[in-house]
Amino acid sequence: KAYADYILNSKDRYAPLVVEIPEGIEDIEEGAFDMMPVTSVKFPSTMSEISKCAFGESTLEKVEIPGTIKKICEGAFTEIFGMEELILHDGIEEIGSQAFFMCHNLKMPIVIPKSVKKIGSDAFWGLHGSPVLKFEGDPDDVEFESEENRKEYLSEGDD
Helix, strand or coil: CCHHHHHHHHHCCCEEEEECCCCCCCCCCCCCCCCCEEEEECCCCCCEEEEECCCCCCCCCEEEEEECEECCCCCCCCCCCCEEEEEEECCCCCCCCCCCCCCCCCCCCEEEECCCCCEEECCCCCCCCCEEEEECCHHHEEEEECHHHHHHHHHHCCC
């Protein structure tokens, strides 16, 4: 529906799109804003998860995810090459597989709130930095779906 409204009401389908999801909305469809020229997004306090591939390949430069969101699903923000800033607030519990896959320009390290208990495989794959993640809590309290990712993301070595 969001895509249809955007196309029908816009003269330029590539014009920047500001997404403000209204209070009361609990979820959005899988791939709702996939490949759309979204420049910013604001989430309501009534949403508890960001659906699979919701904003993949969009044009977001900054994403701030409130603590009312408990789960960021698989591929939610995958391949957003222009995204530079990611702010994750305390309250988020799970970051799904490939959630931020190939978001090459993110500033690092990305701060992971102490509320995060699980990080899926390749959630931050394609980011180059050392370390990729900085934990507010103990990283040993976080379940990594891939032990290879744990080593890669927490590495203190030089790139």
